[in-house]
Every structure is written in C-alpha cells, then in structure tokens.
Amino acid sequence: MTGTGPQAVFTATSLAQAAGLVTPVVAAAERFGVLPDVDVRPEGVVVRIPDRNFDGIPAAATGFAAAVSEAAAELQLAADPSRAQSVGIYVAQHSQADVRPFFLAALGYDPLGDTDAVDPLRTGPQLAFNPIAGDSPARGRSHFDVFVPADQAQARVDAALAAGGRLADDSRAPYWWSLASPDNHGVDIAPWPDSDE
Numbered sequence: 001m002t003g004t005g006p007q008a009v010f011t012a013t014s015l016a017q018a019a020g021l022v023t024p025v026v027a028a029a030e031r032f033g034v035l036p037d038v039d040v041r042p043e044g045v046v047v048r049i050p051d052r053n054f055d056g057i058p059a060a061a062t063g064f065a066a067a068v069s070e071a072a073a074e075l076q077l078a079a080d081p082s083r084a085q086s087v088g089i090y091v092a093q094h095s096q097a098d099v100r101p102f103f104l105a106a107l108g109y110d111p112l113g114d115t116d117a118v119d120p121l122r123t124g125p126q127l128a129f130n131p132i133a134g135d136s137p138a139r140g141r142s143h144f145d146v147f148v149p150a151d152q153a154q155a156r157v158d159a160a161l162a163a164g165g166r167l168a169d170d171s172r173a174p175y176w177w178s179l180a181s182p183d184n185h186g187v188d189i190a191p192w193p194d195s196d197e
C-alpha cells in the first residue's frame with residue numbers, strides 16, 4: 001500500500017500513445033469495479049487506485065492492475081517504477097491548536113478521516129495534521145513525506161544526500177529515513193510495500 005494507494009507509471013513517446021491506455025483502463029475499471037485515477041501526459045500515464053476514505057484498497061485491485069499492465073505492454077508503454085511516488089505534507093501544529101480548518105479553506109481541500117485533508121480531485125499532496133508536545137504557540141513546523149516503491153527508496157535517499165542533504169535520523173529504516181535539506185527542511189523517504197501486510 002502506498003501513501004495514497006497503489007500506482008503504476010507507464011512511459012510514453014507522445015500524448016497520443018499515452019492516451020491510448022485510457023480506454024483499456026476504463027474497461028478494466030468497469031470489469032473489476034475499481035475507481036482509478038488516471039493522469040495522462042505526453043511523457044506517460046499514471047494509474048492510481050486511491051484509498052479514498054481509509055477503508056483500504058479493494059481486493060479487485062490486483063486483477064485490475066494486471067489487466068492495465070497487459071494493455072500497457074500491448075501499447076508499448078513501458079512500466080517505470082522509479083517514477084511512481086506520492087507526496088504527503090505533515091503539518092505539525094501546537095498541541096492546543098487545530099489548523100486543519102484553515103488549510104481546508106485556503107486550499108479548497110476536503111477532510112479525510114479525523115486528522116487529514118485531501119484535494120477533492122487528488123491532484124495535490126495529502127495533508128496530515130499532527131500535534132506536537134513541548135512546542136511553542138504560533139510556531140508551526142512541517143515536513144514532506146515522499147512515498148516511493150520499496151526497491152527505489154535507497155536510491156532516492158542516496159540522491160538526496162548527494163544533492164547536499166543530510167541524514168537526520170535512520171532509526172526507523174527501512175520503514176523510513178528522515179533527511180534534512182542544507183537549511184534544515186525535513187523530508188522523510190518512505191518505501192511502500194507491495195502489500196499492506
């Protein structure tokens with residue numbers, strides 16, 4: 001399970017080639033009863049099965065994914081797991097504050113569960129709001145969570161370190177690595193497993 005649900009990225013050489021996958025995705029969605037998100041661009045197609053309400057991913061997702069992968073191969077669209085990712089922003093708030101209503105209004109997001117917020121069309125990053133203890137009022141802190149395929153996580157960590165970042169905490173590796181930019185902005189790189197076991 002990913003941060004926002006499983007996804008696949010298929011590279012394309014043109015918008016027309018990428019768009020050719022839409023009809024098979026719709027057919028597979030109807031056959032398996034899955035509601036995917038499809039992002040079509042000249043460089044490729046992203047197909048996601050979003051976890052819309054924290055109820056988990058439907059069991060039919062496996063069959064749907066196989067059908068989409070088969071159709072993509074027939075269209076000569078290559079799967080590229082190194083491009084799959086979801087980005088989440090964790091907003092750290094004073095323990096006595098609730099800033100979620102502000103972000104819902106400012107971004108036009110919808111509530112998701114008790115602590116998160118989501119773009120209604122799922123094109124922007126998901127937000128999670130977490131109270132912090134021992135904090136100072138009126139001083140918010142945030143960091144990004146970047147979810148990548150498990151076999152891409154170490155390469156992403158290495159690339160961030162090579163770009164001037166530093167390893168802030170690896171005590172939770174291989175579940176996630178906490179990195180900091182040169183000026184101390186936080187990014188957690190978290191691999192997602194192929195299942196939610």
